[in-house]
Amino acid sequence: MVCGAFPLLKVIFMRVLCIMGVCYLAALVLLWAGRRGKISRKVAAVVSAVCLLAGSGALAAAVYPIGNSYGKTVNRLTDLSGNGAVVVPSPGSARTTAPLPDGAAQKSVPESGMAISAAAASGELPGPKDNRENVSVISSGTVHDKWIALTFDDGPYPPYTDRLLDVLKAKRIHATFFLVAEQAQQYPELVQRMTAEGHTVGLHAFRHRDFLKLTEEEKRKDLEQGKNLLRDITGKNPVYWRPPHGFRDFSVMETAAAQNLTVVNWSVIPRDWTGIDSQEIFRRVMDKADDGAIVLLHDGDSPGYKASRQATVDAVAPLIDSLREKGYHLVSLEEYVQAEKRPGQ
Numbered sequence: 001m002v003c004g005a006f007p008l009l010k011v012i013f014m015r016v017l018c019i020m021g022v023c024y025l026a027a028l029v030l031l032w033a034g035r036r037g038k039i040s041r042k043v044a045a046v047v048s049a050v051c052l053l054a055g056s057g058a059l060a061a062a063v064y065p066i067g068n069s070y071g072k073t074v075n076r077l078t079d080l081s082g083n084g085a086v087v088v089p090s091p092g093s094a095r096t097t098a099p100l101p102d103g104a105a106q107k108s109v110p111e112s113g114m115a116i117s118a119a120a121a122s123g124e125l126p127g128p129k130d131n132r133e134n135v136s137v138i139s140s141g142t143v144h145d146k147w148i149a150l151t152f153d154d155g156p157y158p159p160y161t162d163r164l165l166d167v168l169k170a171k172r173i174h175a176t177f178f179l180v181a182e183q184a185q186q187y188p189e190l191v192q193r194m195t196a197e198g199h200t201v202g203l204h205a206f207r208h209r210d211f212l213k214l215t216e217e218e219k220r221k222d223l224e225q226g227k228n229l230l231r232d233i234t235g236k237n238p239v240y241w242r243p244p245h246g247f248r249d250f251s252v253m254e255t256a257a258a259q260n261l262t263v264v265n266w267s268v269i270p271r272d273w274t275g276i277d278s279q280e281i282f283r284r285v286m287d288k289a290d291d292g293a294i295v296l297l298h299d300g301d302s303p304g305y306k307a308s309r310q311a312t313v314d315a316v317a318p319l320i321d322s323l324r325e326k327g328y329h330l331v332s333l334e335e336y337v338q339a340e341k342r343p344g345q
């Protein structure tokens with residue numbers, strides 16, 4: 001309302017850097033007024049402290065990957081879903097039925113995760129009947145139970161993206177790639193391979209920049225160019241977007257919404273770009289992995305593209321094996337959402 005009446009206020013409070021600037025400036029003015037005796041020193045100190053805290057809090061909320069202060073951010077698979085009962089792959093098991101909470105629709109996926117994504121990639125999902133013989137209800141909880149998504153940022157980046165795709169193919173799982181479109185432009189064959197092999201292709205940025213510092217026009221242009229480029233390569237518009245560094249404010253979120261992009265960050269971050277070895281990456285992920293986790297890994301090295309990503313590639317096969325041993329099902333974002341959308345059984 002206030003912002004409607006004062007468009008300048010809206011412009012200021014849409015951007016976290018402006019919010020910080022206003023808060024810090026207010027703190028300075030208050031301190032100055034207190035010193036000059038225009039207001040009580042005590043009041044000046046307390047209110048300026050509140051202003052400093054507010055400015056810092058606004059920045060913390062923008063750079064902290066988790067939280068919805070500036071709009072809905074997906075950090076876990078559950079954030080993509082509603083409630084219901086889960087039907088998960090259970091090789092060789094007979095179809096079973098289980099009572100559903102509150103008459104919620106039962107969800108299912110085919111026995112082979114590969115099958116559903118290949119079908120999803122071609123736009124032809126198997127009908128409910130196709131799956132009934134090969135699935136079982138193993139939980140009456142929510143659809144996210146025991147589902148985890150591996151996501152990879154900053155690619156494509158040969159030879160690591162190729163090697164990673166080989167591992168995922170050998171292990172028969174699908175992941176989600178948040179691509180830098182400039183890189184995709186250079187290596188379209190890698191993007192085509194991702195799509196052909198059933199992975200979800202999301203957008204990271206056209207150019208890997210801090211979106212908190214970009215103008216409205218720069219943000220819009222970057223996302224538009226990135227989307228168009230990925231659409232030209234894959235044949236479909238990306239629907240998921242991971243902002244560079246996970247940073248977002250009101251303005252960033254509004255630009256994403258205008259481009260029909262769902263903002264996806266993560267819940268597990270092993271910091272695989274910091275030079276740690278594959279065992280350490282493995283350990284950090286296994287320590288934090290839980291139901292519905294979205295794991296952030298990197299197959300690329302933006303913006304320099306000099307560092308090796310071999311440690312990440314080497315960590316992925318043991319990660320998949322160990323997560324499976326613990327009963328987790330590894331899915332791409334599209335797989336998860338497609339399973340959610342499936343009609344009741």
Ligand SMILES: [Zn+2]
Nearest residue numbers: 153154244245
């Ligand atoms: Zn990145």
